Structure formats: C-alpha cells, structure tokens
Amino acid sequence: MTVSSAAEMxxxxxxxxxxxxxxxxxxxxxxxxxLSADLLARRELGSTGTGLSPCxxxxxxxxxxxxxxxxxxxxxxxxxxxxDYKFNSCxxxxxxxxxxxxxxxxxxxxxxxxxxxxxxVNNQDTFASILPAELSQQTGRQFELYNEGILWGTPHSLSLxxxxxxxxxxxxxxxxxxxxxxxxxxxxxxxxxxxxxxxAKIEQMGSLSSPARIHLLIGYLAKNATPAYVSADIDRIRxxxxxxLYQSRSQYVKAYLMNGADEAGFLKAAPNAEWxxxxxxxxxxxxxxxxxxxxxxxxxxxxxxxxxxxxxxxxMGEWPxxxxxxxxxxxxxxxxxxHGSIYIDILPSLRDIPNAERDYRLVDGHPDARGHAMIAxxxxxxxxxxxxxxxxxxxxxxxxxxxxx
Amino acid sequence: MDSASFQFVAFxxxxxxxxxxxxxxxxxxxxxxxxxLVFLALLARQPIVFLPLAGFxxxxxxxxxxxxRGWSRSIVWSILAVLLAYIWLxxxxxxxxxxxxxxxxxTLGLSYILFRVLHLLIETSDNRExxxxxxxxxxxxxxxxxxxxxxxxxxxxxxxxxQFAPEPIALGPRIIGLQFERIVRGFFKVNVLAMLLDxxxxxxxxxxxxxxxxxxxxxxxxxxxxxxxxFLYANFSGYIDIVIALARLMRLRLPENFDRPFSASSxxxxxxxxxxxxxxxxxxxxxxxxxxxxxRRISSVAMQPFLGAFCFFVTFFLVGVWHGRTSQFxxxxxxxxxxxxxxKLWQVGLARVMGRKGYKALAQNxxxxxxxxxxxxxxxxxxxxxxxxxxxxxxxxxxxxxxxDWLGVWLAVWLIATAVLALWEWLRALxxxxxxxxxxxxxxxxxxVVYASALGLTAVVMTIxxxxxxxxxxxxAF
Numbered sequence: 001m002t003v004s005s006a007a008e009m010x011x012x013x014x015x016x017x018x019x020x021x022x023x024x025x026x027x028x029x030x031x032x033x034x035l036s037a038d039l040l041a042r043r044e045l046g047s048t049g050t051g052l053s054p055c056x057x058x059x060x061x062x063x064x065x066x067x068x069x070x071x072x073x074x075x076x077x078x079x080x081x082x083x084d085y086k087f088n089s090c091x092x093x094x095x096x097x098x099x100x101x102x103x104x105x106x107x108x109x110x111x112x113x114x115x116x117x118x119x120x121v122n123n124q125d126t127f128a129s130i131l132p133a134e135l136s137q138q139t140g141r142q143f144e145l146y147n148e149g150i151l152w153g154t155p156h157s158l159s160l161x162x163x164x165x166x167x168x169x170x171x172x173x174x175x176x177x178x179x180x181x182x183x184x185x186x187x188x189x190x191x192x193x194x195x196x197x198x199x200a201k202i203e204q205m206g207s208l209s210s211p212a213r214i215h216l217l218i219g220y221l222a223k224n225a226t227p228a229y230v231s232a233d234i235d236r237i238r239x240x241x242x243x244x245l246y247q248s249r250s251q252y253v254k255a256y257l258m259n260g261a262d263e264a265g266f267l268k269a270a271p272n273a274e275w276x277x278x279x280x281x282x283x284x285x286x287x288x289x290x291x292x293x294x295x296x297x298x299x300x301x302x303x304x305x306x307x308x309x310x311x312x313x314x315x316m317g318e319w320p321x322x323x324x325x326x327x328x329x330x331x332x333x334x335x336x337x338x339h340g341s342i343y344i345d346i347l348p349s350l351r352d353i354p355n356a357e358r359d360y361r362l363v364d365g366h367p368d369a370r371g372h373a374m375i376a377x378x379x380x381x382x383x384x385x386x387x388x389x390x391x392x393x394x395x396x397x398x399x400x401x402x403x404x405x
Numbered sequence: 406m407d408s409a410s411f412q413f414v415a416f417x418x419x420x421x422x423x424x425x426x427x428x429x430x431x432x433x434x435x436x437x438x439x440x441x442l443v444f445l446a447l448l449a450r451q452p453i454v455f456l457p458l459a460g461f462x463x464x465x466x467x468x469x470x471x472x473x474r475g476w477s478r479s480i481v482w483s484i485l486a487v488l489l490a491y492i493w494l495x496x497x498x499x500x501x502x503x504x505x506x507x508x509x510x511x512t513l514g515l516s517y518i519l520f521r522v523l524h525l526l527i528e529t530s531d532n533r534e535x536x537x538x539x540x541x542x543x544x545x546x547x548x549x550x551x552x553x554x555x556x557x558x559x560x561x562x563x564x565x566x567x568q569f570a571p572e573p574i575a576l577g578p579r580i581i582g583l584q585f586e587r588i589v590r591g592f593f594k595v596n597v598l599a600m601l602l603d604x605x606x607x608x609x610x611x612x613x614x615x616x617x618x619x620x621x622x623x624x625x626x627x628x629x630x631x632x633x634x635x636f637l638y639a640n641f642s643g644y645i646d647i648v649i650a651l652a653r654l655m656r657l658r659l660p661e662n663f664d665r666p667f668s669a670s671s672x673x674x675x676x677x678x679x680x681x682x683x684x685x686x687x688x689x690x691x692x693x694x695x696x697x698x699x700x701r702r703i704s705s706v707a708m709q710p711f712l713g714a715f716c717f718f719v720t721f722f723l724v725g726v727w728h729g730r731t732s733q734f735x736x737x738x739x740x741x742x743x744x745x746x747x748x749k750l751w752q753v754g755l756a757r758v759m760g761r762k763g764y765k766a767l768a769q770n771x772x773x774x775x776x777x778x779x780x781x782x783x784x785x786x787x788x789x790x791x792x793x794x795x796x797x798x799x800x801x802x803x804x805x806x807x808x809x810d811w812l813g814v815w816l817a818v819w820l821i822a823t824a825v826l827a828l829w830e831w832l833r834a835l836x837x838x839x840x841x842x843x844x845x846x847x848x849x850x851x852x853x854v855v856y857a858s859a860l861g862l863t864a865v866v867m868t869i870x871x872x873x874x875x876x877x878x879x880x881x882a883f
Binding site for chain 2: 013014018021022025026027029030033034234237238241242245248250251254255258316354
C-alpha cells in the first residue's frame with residue numbers, strides 16, 4: 001500500500017483550521033522558493049551599470065541604430081568582469097581613433113550586428129580586435145580592422161549606411177558578419193517595440209504545435225500580466241536554471257529545436273515559406289550592397305557566424321531527422337556568390353572543435369571571449385587560404401613590409 | 406494529450422469535474438464514454454485510422470458474445486484470433502512485411518486493450534454468470550481514457566464495481582487533496598525528474614563513443630548503467646500516479662502499479678513491485694494454469710520447485726517479449742525469465758542446503774538483504790540495455806570498453822547500489838520514525854502540502870518558464 005492510499009484510509013476529517021493553514025503553508029513554500037531562487041539569480045546574473053543603450057541612437061529610421069560618437073558605456077553581469085563599450089569619434093567600437101590609413105596597412109571594415117560588435121565582451125577580446133593580429137601573424141602584412149558592428153545591425157539598416165561606410169572608412173575590404181538572427185530580421189530597421197514583437201509572436205502561433213502554442217500563450221500572458229521588474233526577475237531565474245540545464249548540449253539542442261517554426265526554422269532541412277521569404281529579402285540587400293561595393297572597387301566578403309544551437313549540432317556531428325545545421329550556410333553561399341561577392345565558410349571547421357557551443361553565453365546566445373577568439377581564428381584561416389583574392393594579393397611580398405613576430 | 410502534459414491533466418480534471426455533476430451511474434458512464442471518445446479523437450483526426458482498432462475490439466466482443474451464448478469451446482479460438490490479430494496489427498518483425506496494412510493506423514494502447522479483452526474472454530469462459538458485459542460496458546472498460554495509453558491493467562470486476570455501483574465511492578475534500586498531491590507528484594516525476602535523468606543518460610551515451618580518457622569512459626558507462634532504471638521508474642510511475650489520481654477524482658479506483666521496486670531484495674520480489682498489474686495478470690493467466698497443468702502431468706513432489714522455476718521462466722519471458730516487436734526483446738525476455746527462475750532455484754537450493762530455518766534466518770539478515778537488493782537492481786539495469794537501445798547502440802556501448810572494464814563497471818554498480826539503496830532504506834526508516842500522535846511527520850498533510858507545493862512550482866518552472874521537452878511516456882509504445 002502506498003503512502004497516499006494508506007493515508008486515504010487512516011486520516012480523519014480535516015479540522016477547520018486546515019482550510020486556512022494548508023493554503024498558507026503552500027503559499028509560504030512557493031514564496032520562499034521563489035525568493036531564494038531570485039536572490040541566487042541576482043548574485044549570479046544581476047546586472048549593474050548602464051548597458052549599451054545610452055551609447056546608442058535607436059530612433060532614427062534613416063540610419064537604423066548607430067553609436068553616439070565619443071561615448072562610453074559599461075555593464076557588469078553577476079560575478080563576471082566589467083565590460084566597457086567605448087565608441088570613437090567615428091562611432092565605431094574601438095580603443096583608438098579613426099583616421100587616414102597608413103600606406104602599408106590593409107584596412108578591413110567589419111559590418112554586422114551584435115555578434116560583430118562583441119556584445120558583453122571587452123573590446124580587446126572581440127574577434128574584431130583579434131582578427132587583424134591573426135591575419136598579420138599568418139601573412140606578415142599589417143592589417144587593421146574598423147568595427148562597424150552595432151546592435152540591431154540588420155541587413156536593412158547596414159544597407160542604409162553602406163554608402164557612408166564605403167566613402168568614409170576607405171576600406172580595402174568589407175567583411176560582413178551575418179548571423180541567423182540577421183536573416184530572420186533582415187528588413188528591420190529600428191528595435192522592436194514590445195507590442196509589435198508580441199503581436200508577431202502571437203501571429204506565429206498558427207504554425208506551432210499545440211504544446212508550443214500553449215507555452216507561448218502562457219509566456220505571453222505572464223509577460224503582459226506582470227510588471228516589468230517581475231518579468232526581469234523571472235528572466236534572470238530562467239537564465240540561471242538554463243545555465244545549469246544546458247550544460248547538456250543534447251538537452252539544449254532539443255529545447256532549441258522545439259521552437260519549431262520560430263527561431264529554429266533556419267535549421268530545418270527544408271526551410272518553411274517564412275524562412276524562404278526572409279532569404280529572398282536578404283537576397284535583395286546582398287545584391288544592392290555588392291553592386292555598390294563593386295562600384296567602389298571594394299571586395300565584399302560575407303561570413304555566417306553560427307549561433308549556439310548550430311555550433312552544438314555541427315560540433316556533435318548529429319542532429320534529428322528533418323534538420324540540417326548547414327542548410328542556411330548553403331543558402332547564403334548561393335545567394336552571396338550569385339551576386340559576385342565572396343563567401344567564406346567557417347561552419348565545417350566547427351566539426352573539429354569539441355563542445356564548440358560552450359564558447360557561447362547561454363543568457364543571450366552570443367559568443368563569449370573564447371568564442372570570439374575561435375571565430376577570429378576560423379575567419380583568419382579561411383581568409384588566408386586563398387578564398388579571398390584581395391588578401392592573397394595583399395600578402396604578396398611588398399617593399400618595406402616585414403614579417404611581424 | 407498522449408503524455409503526462411498539462412493538456413492531459415487539464416482534460417482529466419475537466420472530465421472529473423463534469424463526472425461529479427451527478428452521482429447517477431448513467432451520467433458517470435456517459436461522461437466517461439464521451440471523454441474516452443473525445444480523447445481518441447484528439448489523438449488522431451482521421452476517423453479511418455481507428456478502423457483496425459475498431460475491428461480488434463469487435464473481434465473481442467464477438468468472442469464474448471459467443472461465450473455468453475454457451476459456445477464454451479470457442480474460447481480457445483477466440484483467444485487465438487485475438488492474439489493473432491494483435492500480432493498482425495502490431496507488425497511483429499518475424500512476420501512477412503507483405504501481410505501488414507501499410508497505411509498508417511492507430512495502435513496506441515493496443516497492448517493494454519489486449520490484456521483487458523483476454524481477461525474478459527477467460528473470465529467469461531470460467532464464470533459466465535458473473536460477467537454479463539454488454540457492448541457499452543465493454544467499450545467503457547476497454548477504452549477508458551485513464552488506462553488506455555499505458556495501463557494500469559485493471560480487472561473488469563474492479564472496474565465495474567466502482568463504475569456501475571448504484572452509490573459511487575466517497576470523494577471528500579481530504580481525498581481530493583490527496584489526489585491533487587498525487588497528480589503534482591506524478592507530473593514532477595515525468596516532466597522534471599525523468600527529463601533530468603534522461604539528460605544524464607543521453608550525455609553518458611554520447612561520451613561512450615567519444616575519444617575520452619579511460620577514467621571518463623568508465624564513469625560514463627557507470628552512469629549509463631544506473632540511470633535508466635530510475636528514469637524508467639520516474640517516467641512510468643509518474644504517469645501512473647497521474648491517471649490513478651484522475652480516475653479517483655472520477656470515483657474510480659485503479660490498481661497500484663508500483664510499490665517501491667528498488668527496495669526489492671530479490672528479483673522475484675522486484676516483479677511483485679514493478680508493473681504489478683502486468684506481472685499479476687501473467688501470473689494469473691500464464692503461471693498458475695501452466696503450473697497446475699504441469700503438476701497434473703508430473704506428480705513428483707521433489708520436482709515441484711523446479712516446475713515452479715520453469716513456470717516463472719515462461720511467465721517472465723513473456724513479460725519481456727511483450728515489451729517489443731523485435732528479436733531484441735527475446736533477449737530482454739530471456740534475461741527477465743532467467744533472472745526470476747535462477748532466483749527461484751537459488752532459494753530452493755539454499756533452503757535444501759541450509760534447511761528451512763537456516764534459509765529463513767539468512768533471508769532476514771540485513772547484509773544479505775542489502776546485497777540482494779543491489780544485485781536485483783544491477784540485474785534489472787543490465788537487462789534494460791535490451792529494452793531501450795537499438796542493436797547499433799548495443800554494439801557501440803559494449804565495444805566502447807574492454808570486457809574486463811565492463812566487469813569492473815558492473816561490480817561497481819552492484820556494490821554502490823547495495824550501499825546507496827541500503828542507506829536510502831535506513832534514511833527512510835529514520836525519517837518515518839519521527840512521529841506525532843497522528844503518524845509520521847513526513848507523511849502528514851502539512852508535510853505533503855510543503856513538498857507538493859515545491860514539486861509543483863519546480864514542475865511549472867521547468868515546463869512553462871524553461872519550456873523543457875520531457876521524454877515521452879516509454880510504456881505507451883508497447
């Protein structure tokens with residue numbers, strides 16, 4: 001006989017006080033657990049400082065989001081080190097000023113979104129800071145990199161600023177770092193407003209499975225029925241628990257793919273109509289930017305930086321039936337090369353990196369310092385392999401150019 | 406809906422609420438029938454996919470009608486027809502592929518329906534007067550949504566006793582509270598505990614095929630061995646907790662399916678505590694008749710224990726084979742049957758060597774019990790490799806380490822299981838010994854409110870806030 005059935009036989013009728021006492025005990029237990037989790041999450045993930053927002057102009061539809069020149073912001077998350085964001089007078093994340101380039105220096109201008117900017121990573125640890133040194137080491141030529149990556153640097157907003165980039169930065173090469181998120185939000189110019197975002201999510205519900213729909217609906221109601229500070233607390237607890245759970249990459253991948261038609265759609269072996277439409281939108285921007293780069297005589301090099309789930313799948317070397325982590329890579333290569341731009345492919349190299357996804361933060365899926373170092377090495381290897389003629393030409397022995405290191 | 410999800414629990418609670426609008430048996434039976442049909446409709450939208458299941462149910466019912474009309478000789482043919490139809494519909498791999506229906510059809514719960522139909526046929530044949538099962542009652546019994554997917558296997562007498570009683574069984578606030586607590590516990594087991602244990606299993610399995618240092622591989626092998634029995638217990642018993650509680654809220658008592666299986670001190674004892682309704686069914690309809698038949702033919706008293714061991718082997722071999730359609734489950738069956746019959750022979754042998762009193766004293770010795778418990782767990786864990794893996798995975802697992810390493814791993818599993826399970830038994834006894842006048846503090850209603858609230862909150866966080874996919878109910882596949 002189990003405990004319950006035994007109790008069922010033996011317990012007397014409930015005393016009247018229990019009608020108040022038992023709900024009170026239940027409520028107290030829940031509150032105690034929730035408070036403990038919140039305190040722990042604040043210790044681990046509590047954010048202090050300003051974040052990036054004060055350094056950004058995020059309301060100008062003519063340019064998209066851009067940095068305020070000569071601005072400095074910082075943030076510190078939990079027990080991690082403080083991260084500084086310093087923008088120079090040209091509005092680029094850099095510790096040094098912008099200016100005319102030296103004759104012997106090959107200048108790369110990197111454009112992209114938060115991955116490219118190095119969100120929550122100190123400037124010296126970003127791939128943008130590491131890549132020139134890597135290239136110089138491998139080729140003996142002096143390289144410098146202007147980082148035009150910015151939050152919400154979607155294809156549409158980059159396209160709006162692309163003429164200025166070509167004109168003002170005098171690049172020898174444009175390196176466009178793309179992420180799946182950029183393709184998903186190709187036409188976006190300014191950050192989502194909450195109401196639009198939620199409306200879009202609710203619109204997607206029709207294409208989701210029944211459990212996913214219920215979770216989304218409950219999540220939506222919870223978000224909209226709770227004050228912002230409570231939502232922030234809930235998010236913090238969620239990230240803390242995910243941090244523990246997703247030590248298992250199989251569980252992480254399983255959970256990520258459960259998003260179905262939403263953000264995981266690009267991992268499907270046969271992308272749905274929505275993703276195909278997004279790729280078509282991206283095609284338009286890729287074509288326009290290549291045309292302008294070509295007119296300016298500047299090679300445009302495109303690279304897909306995998307997101308965390310994609311890195312995990314490639315690194316594991318296995319994925320569920322119906323999914324293909326290389327699919328987006330293949331689609332982008334076709335689009336980019338069809339317009340005459342150069343596409344470099346770092347995804348297959350992740351196969352040789354065990355647990356590549358551990359170099360990404362769980363909180364927001366962005367690469368951490370180790371992730372940026374890994375990305376810089378992979379890009380450098382591809383760029384110097386002959387895939388980028390401009391680099392190959394640039395590293396031919398030149399008078400006065402000595403090998404560094 | 407075919408798993409221990411929020412939707413399933415909400416559906417069950419809604420049905421229980423509607424069922425209690427009236428105490429009349431007609432109302433409760435109508436509600437149960439409509440709910441079971443709606444449940445089926447929610448699982449598959451095309452009515453045509455239910456045709457084979459409907460045919461199977463009809464076959465069983467025709468057999469019942471024939472028996473009721475006095476055609477007692479049709480029992481063998483009825484049972485045979487039902488069994489063959491089952492094997493055909495389940496597409497057992499030893500049959501030629503060409504004979505199967507190749508368009509998709511609904512088979513969920515078919516194994517459990519089979520047991521209910523066979524039970525009805527046999528009981529009706531033995532005692533026609535007792536079970537006058539009409540078509541409505543037959544469908545209500547076989548399609549009851551609380552037992553359809555994964556059991557428990559309820560007997561018709563128990564079902565009819567509650568469902569068709571003029572006055573339904575009591576359902577007061579205390580019992581309702583207990584059922585809610587059980588639903589929370591079951592939900593937590595399936596959606597949190599089983600999910601976490603499955604993560605350990607998946608990662609350990611992946612690590613076995615990676616180029617890792619030997620020590621890490623040995624550790625991965627150890628985790629792989631010990632984690633699956635606990636996963637399966639959490640997954641299956643959690644679901645059973647939910648359906649038993651939902652049925653009780655509908656004033657229907659389902660039989661218990663588990664009784665702390667890892668406390669079993671022998672493999673025979675284990676099968677008295679694990680999937681109880683299945684092993685009881687097979688003991689009633691296979692073991693007992695087989696033993697009686699053999700004893701009629703072989704009258705030697707000295708042979709009786711060996712006949713018992715043989716019948717145990719056959720019974721639990723069938724338990725194993727029932728779990729799947731492939732040859733792998735033959736091995737699983739051999740390991741179950743072998744485990745139980747060797748256990749029986751060991752008992753017989755020791756009793757002969759030590760005498761009845763000596764063996765009884767040994768069987769009550771705490772150290773002997775602890776090692777027996779560890780060995781029972783280890784054997785079950787070992788046999789489960791032929792339960793959850795594919796042939797390819799079995800090859801990967803057993804070639805990942807040398808034979809001597811595997812022997813070391815299993816020895817470690819036995820010794821550590823012995824120590825940990827003994828510690829658990831001691832701790833449990835200690836905690837239950839803290840008592841008030843009303844009973845152990847740990848099982849008081851206040852303590853239950855505390856842990857049900859904690860488990861409920863954790864389950865909600867895991868399933869809604871973290872949106873973590875839990876593995877499906879393993880036993881629904883059978």
